[in-house]
Amino acid sequence: MPARVRKTLGRHPAPAPELARLLKESGCTVALTGAGISVPSGIPDFRTPGTGIWENVDPFEVATIEAFRRDPARFWSFYRPRFEALGDVQPNPAHEALSELERRGMLEAVITQNVDRLHRKAGTRRLIEVHGSIDTSSCTSCGTSWSLEEVEGLFDDAGVATCPHCLGGVKPDVVLFGELLPEAAMAEAQELAARAELMLCVGSSLEVHPVAGLPGLTLASGGRVAIITKGSTPYDDDAAVRMDGDVVDDLGAVVAAVEALHLG
Ligand code: ZN
Numbered sequence: 275m276p277a278r279v280r281k282t283l284g285r286h287p288a289p290a291p292e293l294a295r296l297l298k299e300s301g302c303t304v305a306l307t308g309a310g311i312s313v314p315s316g317i318p319d320f321r322t323p324g325t326g327i328w329e330n331v332d333p334f335e336v337a338t339i340e341a342f343r344r345d346p347a348r349f350w351s352f353y354r355p356r357f358e359a360l361g362d363v364q365p366n367p368a369h370e371a372l373s374e375l376e377r378r379g380m381l382e383a384v385i386t387q388n389v390d391r392l393h394r395k396a397g398t399r400r401l402i403e404v405h406g407s408i409d410t411s412s413c414t415s416c417g418t419s420w421s422l423e424e425v426e427g428l429f430d431d432a433g434v435a436t437c438p439h440c441l442g443g444v445k446p447d448v449v450l451f452g453e454l455l456p457e458a459a460m461a462e463a464q465e466l467a468a469r470a471e472l473m474l475c476v477g478s479s480l481e482v483h484p485v486a487g488l489p490g491l492t493l494a495s496g497g498r499v500a501i502i503t504k505g506s507t508p509y510d511d512d513a514a515v516r517m518d519g520d521v522v523d524d525l526g527a528v529v530a531a532v533e534a535l536h537l538g
Contacts, residue, residue, distance in 0.1 A: 292514075293517070301471050305375075306473060307387065307476045311366075311369060314367075315369075342450060357446070365393070366522060368522045369393055373393070383402060385463045385466065386404070388403075402462050406456065408447075408448060411447060413444050425444065460484065467491040472498050476502045476525065477502070502518075
């Protein structure tokens with residue numbers, strides 16, 4: 275039997291309509307997204323070894339605040355091409371499905387662990403980027419900030435992005451390993467998680483704290499959790515709906531089921 279047919283037969287048909295029903299019932303739904311939603315846009319999840327830009331580097335060594343302070347030239351030799359690659363990447367139908375749900379008034383906000391700007395490009399209006407964003411970089415001394423496109427003009431001969439005003443080091447406004455998450459963004463995420471009647475977790479293994487604690491806040495205040503992610507998560511047993519196919523197919527099926535509800 276061809277793999278495609280087997281996959282179709284093996285998938286339970288019920289989850290998408292069930293999730294559509296929960297979305298319609300919910301007075302407040304919040305999405306929580308991770309690397310898995312951007313994989314169809316060509317951005318590899320760094321937890322998958324041997325893929326793309328992460329092939330020859332250990333992100334836990336190079337993408338740290340310590341590495342940025344100790345050896346900014348090496349730090350930027352990794353980040354500069356990554357910036358160039360990410361600047362042109364486009365959102366995929368999974369990002370668009372979430373902005374469509376927001377347009378329909380069925381999704382209050384997207385909390386994301388991703389720094390790639392793709393939710394914003396897809397039209398999501400209320401977006402909480404708990405790991406920051408590549409959208410801007412800032413001087414660590416005077417605080418001046420530049421857009422992604424402007425950073426390229428800041429590099430000195432050693433390949434280090436340097437502030438033209440005070441010669442301070444310029445750092446991407448992403449949360450590096452060893453840095454704390456931005457307090458205001460985390461407070462907003464926690465408030466939303468506690469208020470959500472439904473949290474829709476997409477493309478995240480829900481293992482990186484403190485973000486991994488957010489579905490727990492929703493459950494603790496009586497809300498439901500739905501999970502659309504390949505591979506297991508710590509919340510699988512508590513999930514009202516669990517989908518683990520291709521994220522584009524799964525979210526597409528959910529939006530189609532939402533449309534069917536409105537027509538029916
Ligand atoms: Zn400066």
